[in-house]
Amino acid sequence: MTKEPNTLGEYLRARRGLVTPQQAGIPEVGVRRVPGLRREEVAMLAGLSADYYLRLERGRDRNPSVQVLESIARVLRLDDDHVAYLMTLVGDRKRRSPRRARTETVPPGVAKLVAGLPHPAFIEGRYFDVLVSNALAVALSPRLAVGRNQLKDMFLDPEEQAFHPNWQGSTECLIGNLRQSVGTDIDDPRFIELTGELSLASPRFRELWARHDVKGQWGAPMEFDHPQVGEMTLNRERLAVGGIDGLHLVVYHPDAGSEAADKLALLASAALPTVEAEPMPERHDPTPPGRR
Structure with a gap:
């Protein structure tokens, strides 16, 4: 029998390890063998018994009340996104049969919209697969071509890492958004494949x-170091595709009149398809030969 995953306990342990005693207002005395707070310290600060908190972390109690979770969230200094995620981890999950990887499909009208946008734009799926992109997006980065995966490129491709001057911050943002997107749906075959x-x-x-x-990952300025045009900052907009779970439209656009706008225009001109000039049709003089 497959053991039920203890997602709540794993989450509490991970977040407990990120809160220092100083942040929690606990004086440090002696040598601490674990990073962050001890279990009994979280329990004390949250107004819980140490035994009950231990049962939560070990997965023996999977149905704490909202009040208990809010008290723990306060101790662990969780922001709104983390609290919302914490609430999704509660409750017994019914066993389900193995799932098939689902196919993500972009509506034709949305694909046409992306193709016609004057800025780099693409549609990404739940696990950051590039499903649709326009020519300017590929000119900005060839790794935004259809079929690529942004997670794999960000963590495994040296060229993509060099493309992001703030690579450390970009990876934090990407993983935080993946956690939010997945929630407790960790038996999705695509998720298992990627994270493995x-x-x-x-x-x-x-x-x-x-x-x-x-x-969450929404609008924010993004820094890029393009191999042809150099460094530039573009505004990123990330918009949910209405009615389709997990699909987002991502658009990068420059500030009007900025140096980045000039560099993006240069990339756009280079991305235009080359059209060969057609030969001029042969001209026929209608004047009869004898009168020329």
Whole structure:
């Protein structure tokens, strides 16, 4: 029999390890063998018995009340995104039969919209697969071509890492958003495939995944270091595709009149398809030969 995953306990342990005694107002006395707070310290600060908190972390109690979770969240200094994620981890999960990987399909009208946008734009799936992209997105980064996966590129491709001057911050944002997107739906075959591959191949992924950070990814300025035009800052907009779970439209656009706008225009001109000039049709003089 497959053991039920203890997602709540794993999350509490990970977040407990990120809160220092100083942050919690606990004086440090002697040598601490664990990073962050001890279980009994979290229990004390949250107004719980140490035995009950231990049962939560070990998965023996999977149905704490909202009040208990809010008290723990306060001690662990969780923000709104992390609290919302914490609430999804509660309750017994019914055993389900093995799932098939689902196919993510972009509506034709949305694909046409992406193709016609004047800025780099693409549609990403739940696990950051690029499902649709326009020519300017590929000119910005060839790794935004259809079929690529942004998670794998960000953690495993040196060119993509060089493309992001703030690579450390970009990876934190990406993993936080993956946690928020997945929630407790951890038996999705695509999720298992990706996290398994990245956990084996990337120490940075393992480090961030163990933190259990949760963070939404929406609008923000993004820095890029393009191999042809150099450094530039573009605004990122990330918009949910209405009515389709997990699909988002991502658009990068510059500030009007900025140096980034000039560089993006240069990339756009280079991305235009080359059209060969057609030969001029042969001209026929209608004047009869004798009168020329």
